[in-house]
Amino acid sequence: MMADEVEQSSMEQAGKKSDSGGISSANGDETNKRKSPMRFSGQRDIRLLQEVVSLNPFKDASPTTTWASISSNLEHLFKISSRRCRERTILLLEQFIKGDYPSLQWHSTKEEFAIKVQLLQQVLQQYQDGAGGNISRIGGVFVMATAAAAEEEEDDDDFDPEKNRPLVILQEDSTSDAYTARQDAGGNEHEQQMQNGTPSAKEHATPTAKRARMAAPSTFSISGSAKGNSNANSIGGDSNGSLTNDVRVLEELAMAAVMGDFEAADFPSQVISVLLTCQAKEMHVREQELKLRRDELDLERAKLKLQEDQLALEKARFEIERQEREQRHRCERQENTLFIEELKRVTSSGFADS
Structure with a gap:
């Protein structure tokens, strides 16, 4: 009786070890699969951008389904998740906006680079037309770069007449102090004449x-x-x-x-x-x-x-x-x-x- 109980307990422990080993091996495979790097070639970027242009995930308020559709359409070519599709697209957009053409041309021929530039122009137009209130959820770095570029541009409406005052010197004593003194004297004289009515x-x-x-x-x-x-x-x-x-x-x-x-x-x-x-x-x-x-x-x-x-x-x-x-x-x-x-x-x- 005691022998049967000992044998049963040993079998349960062995089963638990085997289950834990199987789970750990499965987690290890999944971790390795998730951490495995993916190299995007020129052809892969072109296919990704073509799918983005065709489905336009920026027009929807919740583009998760669209990115998932893009990922599923690319499964017959290479395995990629919807998150990776979105991140890669935004990265290409950032490089295109900043003018980082050497990075865009990496692992691409001249013909592939020209096609990528055309597709990125279309994607950028879609992003600008359909981003709307979803800007904070898609491509935060791109939005920051765009805002910084907009802040660097000169504002024509912010015109300061003091900075753009023409410098005209008619006499030797025509300095800023003399000009201010003459303006004050003229203003006081005009006020006195207006008060006196002359x-x-x-x-x-x-x-x-x-x-x-x-x-x-x-x-x-x-x-x-x-x-x-x-x-x-x-x-x-x-x-x-x-x-x-x-x-x-x-x-x-x-x-x-x-x-x-x-x-x-x-x-x-x-x-x-x-x-x-x-x-x-x-x-x-x-x-x-x-x-x-x-x-x-x-x-x-x-x-x-x-x-x-x-x-x-x-x-x-x-x-x-x-x-x-x-x-x-x-x-x-x-x-x-x-x-x-x-x-x-x-x-x-x-x-x-x-």
């Missing part, structure tokens, strides 16, 4: 300034034309200096008219007198220019006449040389003829003596 000097001078501004553009155009004529037609130093002075006077008058420094009635007469003086000096300059041109023409004529005389002298020299050559040739012929006749006479007399 118009300011600027308001008094408004009609005169307006009339001066109406006459100023034509004056500037006249002074500009006078300056152009003086630069184009100036010959002598005195005339050029006088025209430059007249132009400077016109500019000063125009500026004074714009600023309203003198009475408007004095402006037309002064401008007319300056213009008449400028016109007379300009006519004098033109006369001098015509005189210089006539002198240049006379010099050209004298030069041509000198060249004609040189040609005539060359022709005469050539003619004299020709005549000398002809005369020398005639003299040589005569000498040769006389020498031959003398030689004949000597030879004939020698033969006669013999």
Whole structure:
């Protein structure tokens, strides 16, 4: 009896050990299966992205079922879980957004890389269109990267006029402190005048300034034309200096008219007198220019006449040389003829003596 109980207890312990061993071996296999790394090639990424584009898991509020469908559709090619599909897709999206093209091209050919880029563009468009309130559940890192990129962009609406104030310095004392002091003084003066009910000097001078501004553009155009004529037609130093002075006077008058420094009635007469003086000096300059041109023409004529005389002298020299050559040739012929006749006479007399 005791032996049977001992044998039964030993069998139970052996069964428990075998059960625990089987469970541990099964857990070990499952752990090894779960921890086994999977290498994604270019073809696998393409098939995964094609399934994502076709099923679009981002359009649903709960995309778990869609990711499971993607995983089941890829079972005939390779074993992958729905979680791994989602993580791999988001990782590819992050690399595509950051511009990490070397990582995208890893284990892929150029053709496969081009296909992956096209598919990732479609997946990104689907993600942007259908993410909605599910952004926090899918691709948190991608959302953070997108938000950081958006924060780095400049906001045109945030315009600070103090930072973009133009820097204009008209006088030596036109610093920021002087500008602030003038603004404060002007503001206080305006407030006092408003309280007293008296118009300011600027308001008094408004009609005169307006009339001066109406006459100023034509004056500037006249002074500009006078300056152009003086630069184009100036010959002598005195005339050029006088025209430059007249132009400077016109500019000063125009500026004074714009600023309203003198009475408007004095402006037309002064401008007319300056213009008449400028016109007379300009006519004098033109006369001098015509005189210089006539002198240049006379010099050209004298030069041509000198060249004609040189040609005539060359022709005469050539003619004299020709005549000398002809005369020398005639003299040589005569000498040769006389020498031959003398030689004949000597030879004939020698033969006669013999």
